[in-house]
Amino acid sequence: MPANAKIKAQKGDIIVSKVRPYRGAVSIIDFDVDMLIVSSAFTVLTEKFNSLINKETLKVLLRSYVFKELLLKYNTGASYPVIKDKDVLNIDIPIISKQIQYDIKQFLHKNYTFRVESERLLHIAKQIVERAVETSEEEALSLIEQNGLT
Numbered sequence: 001m002p003a004n005a006k007i008k009a010q011k012g013d014i015i016v017s018k019v020r021p022y023r024g025a026v027s028i029i030d031f032d033v034d035m036l037i038v039s040s041a042f043t044v045l046t047e048k049f050n051s052l053i054n055k056e057t058l059k060v061l062l063r064s065y066v067f068k069e070l071l072l073k074y075n076t077g078a079s080y081p082v083i084k085d086k087d088v089l090n091i092d093i094p095i096i097s098k099q100i101q102y103d104i105k106q107f108l109h110k111n112y113t114f115r116v117e118s119e120r121l122l123h124i125a126k127q128i129v130e131r132a133v134e135t136s137e138e139e140a141l142s143l144i145e146q147n148g149l150t
Helices: 055-063 065-072 085-089 098-134 137-146
Strands: 005-009 014-017 026-028 036-039 042-045
Touching: 005 042, 014 055, 026 055, 036 042, 042 085, 055 065, 055 098, 098 137
Parallel strands: none
Antiparallel strands: 005 036, 014 026, 014 042
């Protein structure tokens, strides 16, 4: 492993890039793996059971323009700005109602579902076009019917 791969992470954790924070590289780990180790270029945040803010809302906040600008306030380096763990951990987070947090969580989950479905449909569409070009229009139409797209 690379020398900077030091931090244990798991499904559900939020990872925040400390390198070039203006890019807003913040994500929730949405896959399960036995031993996930991330680079020290990330701050790993784990949602606590009774936390005041859910991970989905925190992700949205940290990716927003305002928070990217706040994090840049602490950067070191001009052409390759870097922030520290303490800068991420000590950033002030507004109190947001549980209902709004729930709505944000639902929206993100729905967005994820739509993205997965759009990728599936794009893959099918490519197969249909290939089938039409390489074999025949009838075979392409058959593939459309097989996938319930009529």
